[in-house]
Amino acid sequence: MPKPLTSPPTTYRGIHATALDDTALIVSPVGGDTELRIALEDLKLGRYLAARDLLRRTGPNWASRTSRSQLLAAGAGEPGVFKTWSDEEPGNPDAAMMWARALTRAALAAHRTQRSPQVVARAAGLARQACDRARALVPACPVPWVDLLQLTQLPFAPHHFDPYARTRTLPWDALRDPAMHHRGPWPLLTEINRRHAGNREGHHRMREYFQRRSSQPAAAMNYACWIVARGTHNPELLVLPLYALMDVYRQRHGDGRGGALQFWQTAQVHHYASRAYEDWFARVPPVEYPWLALSDLSHLAHALVACGETQHAAHVFYAMGPYATPQPWQDINTSLGRSSDWRHEFLRIRASTLR
Structure with a gap:
């Protein structure tokens, strides 16, 4: 021993x-989230019922909803299970959220694997549409906005992923804080914080945006x-x-x-x-x-x-x-x-x- x-x-x-x-x-x-582990095992077998029940129990606990949905999307294996769920339960907000998660990951993967600009653009458009649908079903949920913020890592103008870009104060990407001069998708982070102040994944996505898209190394x-x-x-x-x-x-x-x-x-x-x-x-x-x-x-x-x-x-x-x-x-x-x-x-x- x-x-x-x-x-x-x-x-x-x-x-x-x-x-x-x-x-x-x-x-x-x-980690020790046993319920999440069971749901992930089911997803890998092409079954979504455990994930559906888990997210329903999670409810409007935005911190858990964000982290669990992120891990479900990342660990599910074949994303088609979320498409099946969304098709079979078109009015289910959790199904819409997870399909938006899956499409967002697919768009980032298309760019990472150097697919053609046309393929990446189409994948980004589909992800944006799915995020808009998930937003409409649960306006108070921060997760679709987190996905939109993640999409700004793609090689397109970041404001294209903001549904309200045309009505915002210009310049769109500037923050009114003299201590932070870096330009970025601040309106998307603001929308996330309005729904869940200090959302962990939202701030990490913002860090990733600066890491991958800013011309300034620091x-x-x-x-x-x-x-x-x-x-x-x-x-x-x-x-x-x-x-x-x-x-x-x-x-x-x-x-x-x-x-x-x-x-x-x-x-x-x-x-x-x-x-x-x-x-x-x-x-x-x-x-x-x-x-x-x-x-x-x-x-x-x-x-x-x-x-x-x-x-x-x-x-x-x-x-x-x-x-x-x-x-x-x-x-x-x-x-x-x-x-x-x-x-x-x-x-x-x-x-x-x-x-």
């Missing part, structure tokens, strides 16, 4: 810390730091700079260029990792750990380990339980030229941190 990892102090914010097995690892973005990092500096309704967004830093790391060191380890040992990394830990993670009741985004926990755990805050990292690893996401560990492993699988490195790092 493998030796259990040593627990942190006996109680951590009022609960006993359960030891993790050295070899326990489940690679999945779903735009995504500036955006993430601006969100943290101005304050946010959602403390989960304090992790945004860690994602932006990971993007910078990939640009500078993804091909194995030198200085990779030193990148994570700067005052900037320490500041944002500590800020995210103290002002977000440390304030979350342990009973809510299963509902935290596993990707956020993974990025936070990595940054804390890398900048030497191993005691804080240990608590984050315990919150993750046996689950992990490939990123950022996979890209870090590759950039450092390690021959072993990223999962082996993850288990080694976790074991070392928890001892």
